[in-house]
Amino acid sequence: MNLSDSSKKLIHLIGSAGYEAYAVGGCVRDFLMQRPCDDIDITTSAKPDELEKILSDNNIKFIETGIKHGTVTAVMEDGSVFEVTTYRTEGAYSDSRHPEDVTFVSDVNDDLARRDFTINAIAYNDSKGFADPYGGRADIDMKIIRAVGDADTRFKEDALRIMRAVRFASVLGFDIEEKTKKALFNNKELLKNISNERIYTELSKLLMGENVYNILVEYKDIIAVAVAELEPIFNVEQNTKWHIYDVWHHTAKSVEQAPKDLALRYTMLLHDIGKAYTKTTDENGTDHFKGHQKISGEYALTALKRLKAPNEITNRVMAVVPIHDMHIGTEEKNIKKWLLRLGENTLRDLIAVKRSDKLAQNPEMIAEELKRLDITEEKLNAVIAAGEPFEVKNLAVNGNDVMALGYKGREIGIVLNTVLEKVIDGELQNNKETIIGFLTDFKL
Numbered sequence: 001m002n003l004s005d006s007s008k009k010l011i012h013l014i015g016s017a018g019y020e021a022y023a024v025g026g027c028v029r030d031f032l033m034q035r036p037c038d039d040i041d042i043t044t045s046a047k048p049d050e051l052e053k054i055l056s057d058n059n060i061k062f063i064e065t066g067i068k069h070g071t072v073t074a075v076m077e078d079g080s081v082f083e084v085t086t087y088r089t090e091g092a093y094s095d096s097r098h099p100e101d102v103t104f105v106s107d108v109n110d111d112l113a114r115r116d117f118t119i120n121a122i123a124y125n126d127s128k129g130f131a132d133p134y135g136g137r138a139d140i141d142m143k144i145i146r147a148v149g150d151a152d153t154r155f156k157e158d159a160l161r162i163m164r165a166v167r168f169a170s171v172l173g174f175d176i177e178e179k180t181k182k183a184l185f186n187n188k189e190l191l192k193n194i195s196n197e198r199i200y201t202e203l204s205k206l207l208m209g210e211n212v213y214n215i216l217v218e219y220k221d222i223i224a225v226a227v228a229e230l231e232p233i234f235n236v237e238q239n240t241k242w243h244i245y246d247v248w249h250h251t252a253k254s255v256e257q258a259p260k261d262l263a264l265r266y267t268m269l270l271h272d273i274g275k276a277y278t279k280t281t282d283e284n285g286t287d288h289f290k291g292h293q294k295i296s297g298e299y300a301l302t303a304l305k306r307l308k309a310p311n312e313i314t315n316r317v318m319a320v321v322p323i324h325d326m327h328i329g330t331e332e333k334n335i336k337k338w339l340l341r342l343g344e345n346t347l348r349d350l351i352a353v354k355r356s357d358k359l360a361q362n363p364e365m366i367a368e369e370l371k372r373l374d375i376t377e378e379k380l381n382a383v384i385a386a387g388e389p390f391e392v393k394n395l396a397v398n399g400n401d402v403m404a405l406g407y408k409g410r411e412i413g414i415v416l417n418t419v420l421e422k423v424i425d426g427e428l429q430n431n432k433e434t435i436i437g438f439l440t441d442f443k444l
C-alpha cells in the first residue's frame with residue numbers, strides 16, 4: 001500500500017521511539033479500493049503525552065484536538081496534517097451517542113474492535129503490513145458492510161452507525177450483510193438520539209453516492225426516521241401517463257439522475273413531498289397533484305431547518321422546489337423573463353432539476369421535454385455570453401438618467417422595469433438615445 005511520504009515519516013518516527021503506529025480506518029479502506037482519500041488517520045500505542053514528546057523532539061507542530069479521547073493532530077513540515085489517536089477501547093454508551101469513558105490499550109487489535117465496520121477496522125504500516133482481525137479486506141473484496149462484533153450491540157452503543165452503514169452502502173456500492181441489515185432496521189428508532197447536524201452530514205454523503213437509488217428504496221424506513229417528512233410519499237401511486245414509478249421510487253430515481261451537486265440532490269429528495277397532500281383522481285382514473293410544489297416547499301423548509309442544513313443549501317433548494325413544475329419555454333424572451341425573475345444561478349438550478357425530474361419519469365414520454373430543456377439551456381448560455389440585458393443594471397440607462405427626466409423616488413424603479421420589459425420583449429433597443437427618446441413621450 002502506498003502511503004504518502006509524510007505519513008510514512010510520522011509512522012516511522014513513532015516506531016523509532018519504540019512505539020507502534022499504523023494508518024487506519026477510512027484511508028486504508030479507500031487505498032484498498034483505489035479510491036482517493038484526503039485524510040490519513042493514524043493509530044498508535046503511544047499515549048498522548050508520549051506522542052507529544054516524540055513530536056516535540058522532532059520539531060513537529062501539533063494541536064491537542066481531543067486529548068480526552070487520545071487524539072493529537074500532527075502538522076508536518078510540508079503542511080500535511082494527521083490525526084493521531086492512541087489505541088483505545090470505549091466504555092459504555094449511556095445514550096446511543098457518547099461513550100462514557102475511553103481506556104487506552106496496548107494492542108492494535110483492541111483498538112480495531114471499537115470501530116464500526118470491518119472495512120473500517122483495518123490498520124497498515126510498511127513494517128508490519130496489515131492488521132485485519134475482522135476480515136475487512138475480504139469484505140472489501142466481497143463488497144460487504146458488516147458490523148465489527150455483534151451488530152445489534154454496536155448500533156445500540158452508537159446509533160450514528162446506522163446512518164453510516166447506509167451511507168457507506170450508497171457511496172461504495174456495497175451490500176449490507178444480513179445480520180447487520182436486520183440490526184439496522186431493529187434499532188432505527190435510536191437514530192432519534194443523534195444530533196441533526198450529524199444526521200445531515202451522513203445523509204448528504206448518502207445522497208451523493210453512486211448507489212443512492214437502491215439505498216433510498218431499500219432503506220426507506222431508516223431514511224424516514226432521519227427525515228420524517230418523507231414517509232407520507234412512500235406509498236403514493238401516481239397513475240398518469242407521465243409516470244411509471246410511485247412517488248418514492250420516482251423521488252429516489254430523480255436524486256440519482258441529478259448532477260453531483262448537494263443542493264440539487266436535496267432538491268430532488270424533497271421536491272414531491274406535497275404529492276402526499278394534494279392527490280386527486282379524476283373520472284378517468286388519472287391522478288392529479290395540483291399545488292404540490294408549494295406544499296413540498298413548506299415541508300422541505302421544515303426538514304432542512306431541523307437538519308440545520310447550511311443556508312447556502314437551504315436557499316438553493318427553496319428557490320426551486322416551490323416552482324419546479326413551472327414551464328420555462330424555449331424562446332429567448334421567455335428565458336430573459338426567467339432570468340429577471342430568478343437570476344442566472346437559480347435558473348440553471350431549475351433547468352437541472354426539471355431535467356432530473358424528467359429522467360425519473362416514463363422513458364417513453366420524456367424525449368421532447370428533454371430536447372426543450374437542452375434548447376432552453378443553449379439559449380440561456382447564448383444570452384449570458386452576449387451580455388444581453390435581463391436585469392435593470394444591464395440597461396443602457398440608469399436611475400440618474402431617469403431622474404434627469406423628472407421622475408422621483410419609487411417612480412424611478414417602475415420606469416426602469418418598464419423599460420427592461422420592453423427591451424426583453426424586443427420592443428425597444430437597449431441603447432441610451434432610443435430609450436430616452438421613448439421615455440420622453442412616456443406617461444406613467
Ligand code: ATP
Nearest residue numbers: 024025026027041114115116117120121158160161
Ligand atoms: P470518510 O471517508 O467519510 O472519512 P471514514 O471511515 O474515514 O470515512 P471517519 O468518520 O473519518 O470515517 O472515521 C474514521 C474511522 O473512525 C472510521 O473508519 C472508523 O474506523 C472509525 N469510526 C468513525 N466513526 C465511528 C463510529 N461512529 N463508531 C465506530 N467507529 C467509528
Ligand code: MG
Nearest residue numbers: 025026027039
Ligand atoms: Mg475519514
